[in-house]
Amino acid sequence: MKALLLDVPLKTAHVTSLPTPTTAPPSHLLLHTSHIGLNPVDALYTFHPLAPPSSPPRIIGSDFSATVLSGPLPRGTLVAGFLQGAASSNPLPGAFAEYITAESDLVWRVPEGVSPAQAAGVSLCGLTAAQMVFWRLGVPAPFGYVPRGENKERLPGTWDGSREVVTVFVYGASTSVGMYAAQLVRKGFEAAGVRVRLVGAASKARWGLLKGGTYGYDELVDYREEGWVENVRGWTEGGGGWILRWIACRRGRR
Incomplete structure (x- = not known):
């Protein structure tokens, strides 16, 4: 099989060409990859490897969609997920190969109406947003999610169930993770009967999309214009809200 090796x-x-896997470890799926999704971390861990220089080559890549060949799920099932290809010093292979293996409880069945190409771009961004919204901020999940054990990563000053209205400011509202976060925040609070006010920062070219029903932003600012920080402070009455920042850069506004 063909694979992209670090x-x-x-x-x-x-x-390069590698032997095609024919079996998978217990509780894993053997998969035939149909599509992959590119993420900034794939390039990051290629140009700045975390593994020691003496490490052998390894398959890189994160997001994928694939068809089940064998394992706990029926053969032919279309699934998607992501692997930690080169994301740490462990030797586990990533997703950028024609055939891969993945833990069966870390993939999701692709529903009808979602193409394999679309599914390959969901997992890493979607889970990153979900981890922040539900795990770090404590937003009530709109599904049967029950945290296991003590959550030591929860941020101070997060959701405690005491407010009827919550303001959330998303910096980088038109980024992939930002768009997932807006939907999860709104769905979570609406399911809990809490009114959420979404405020976002994005270029004006994206405002039409972001004000639509899927995202439903209440207020938007253009981060390239003067005075947007004051506008946000006014909408949040000087505080009482959360800021989700989805753009990593050295220089930013506070």
């Missing part, structure tokens, strides 16, 4: 000492990747 060369740790050279900090690059190349396509």
Whole structure:
């Protein structure tokens, strides 16, 4: 099979031929990959490997959609998910290969109406947003999610169930993770009977999309214009809200 391998000492990747896997470990699926999704971390961990320079080549890549060949799910099932290809020093292979293995409880069945190409772009961004919204902020999940054990990563000053109206400001509202976050925040609070006011920062070219029913932003600012910080403070009455920042950069407004 063809696979994209990370060369740790050279900090690059190349396509090569590898033996095709024919079995998967217990509780894992053997999958035939149909589509992959590109994420900034894929390039990040290629040019800045986390593994020691002496590490052998490894398959990189995160997001994928694939068809089940064998394992706990029926053969032919279309699934999607992501692997931690080169995201740590462990030797586990990533998703950028024609055939891969994945833990069966870490993939999701692709529903009708969602193409394999669309599904390949969901998992990493969607889970990143969900981790922040439900796990770190404590927003009530609109599904049967019950945290296991003590959550030591929950941020101070987050949701405690005492407010009837919550203001959430999303910096980077038109980014992939930002758009997932807006939907999850709204769905979670609406299911709990709490009114949420969404305020976002994005270029004006994206405002029409962001004000639509899927995202439903109440207020938007253009981060390139003067005075947008004061506008946000006014809408949040100087505080009492949360800020979700989905753009990592050295310079930013506070």
